[in-house]
Amino acid sequence: MFISKRATVAAIASLMALALSTGTIWAQTATAWSKKAALDAPDTTEQLYEAAKKEGKVVLYSMSSRSKDVKASFEKQYPGVTVEAYDMRNTEIFEKIERENAAGIKNADVIFVKDSDGTMANDFYARGVVHSYVPKDIGVKVANEFKRPGFAIYLEMKLVFYNTEVYDKDPIDSWWDLTRPEWKGKIMLTNPQAAIETLGLFCSFVQNSAEMAADYKREFGQDIKLSPGIANAGYEFIKRLAANDLIITSSDQEVVDAIGAAGQKNPPIGIATSSKIRDKS
Known part of the structure; x- marks a missing residue:
């Protein structure tokens, strides 16, 4: 899939909870x-x-x-x-x-x-x-x-977008992959304080905390250990995601434009609304 006619970008939907x-x-x-x-x-x-x-x-x-x-x-x-x-x-x-x-x-x-x-x-x-x-x-x-x-x-859904000039297959297969060290400082998303859709996605992590815990076990082979004061796996995911040096933007368009720019060797990945797929060429 192509974004802004500059580079290929694909969207991952499988194995992920989606906020609608x-x-x-x-x-x-x-x-x-x-x-x-x-x-x-x-x-x-x-x-x-x-x-x-x-x-x-x-x-x-x-x-x-x-x-x-x-x-x-x-x-x-x-x-x-x-x-x-x-x-x-x-x-x-x-x-x-x-x-x-x-x-x-x-x-x-x-x-x-x-x-x-x-x-x-x-x-x-x-x-x-x-x-x-x-x-x-x-x-x-x-x-x-x-x-x-x-x-x-x-x-509409919130999807993970990536640049297929660099990645010839999905670079992640679980939301929990976004908490891994290799993605530190490379994850883009719209400010949840300004974009209700992003906030809704975060709410879906909490609402589907049992599924998030099960996915963690599938991904890492062990039960999740919650941080002190954290109520469930959904909140734990948000905590770990935020600690991975997120790149906060003002719009989904900024996210897909940055990801889709041509000629990158180490592009970011990001979370954006599924309607951005229509910008493909």
Whole structure:
């Protein structure tokens, strides 16, 4: 796999616990209004299109820059309906929704965000600020567990990336490999204090501490010995990982760019979101 058209980078997924985040679609509305508006009614695409033409536009709040592509393709497929797309960060979308709701404004028709920290599900959805809208045409193809709260249209994972100009096979096969001395000062990841997805990965280590302990035994041939004051193997892994001189970055893009740079003899490896695989060439 290639990153940034400069060097090959591959992603390891096997034998590793994965933290998942979702890209989720919401429709903004209060619960009572959503029932009155019959948002969950079994309307056909044609019926929805005719109703949309009467309104003239649909407002989209999106955390993806691909909202511009959505606007172009939607307006081409459904002439007479304009897409007013806002490309914002997740936090900006949450702040905008909160301010508008406090002012009694219902501006967004569709909200596309990552709900990694549960803000949409546990706050906005629970308060009736947003409604979980499931498109009829693709809803039938998605398992019910991904329809409420929020319609999850994709899942992301945290993977380990490496440069295949240097490594012709996976350089690690366990999370615990990242605690070995040979990787000291060579592991990159986004700051967990700033990136909720990285923090979520760390939480998954703790939540799956039994699996982490079992993997340690497979890797080293003995039961793990926890440090004083450490509750389980998940916390122990985080402690040892942090002690291995991590290279902290401000974004996943920094991680894959540094790993994928061509001509390196001793490149780092790093943890980044699976969507970065789409940068391959």
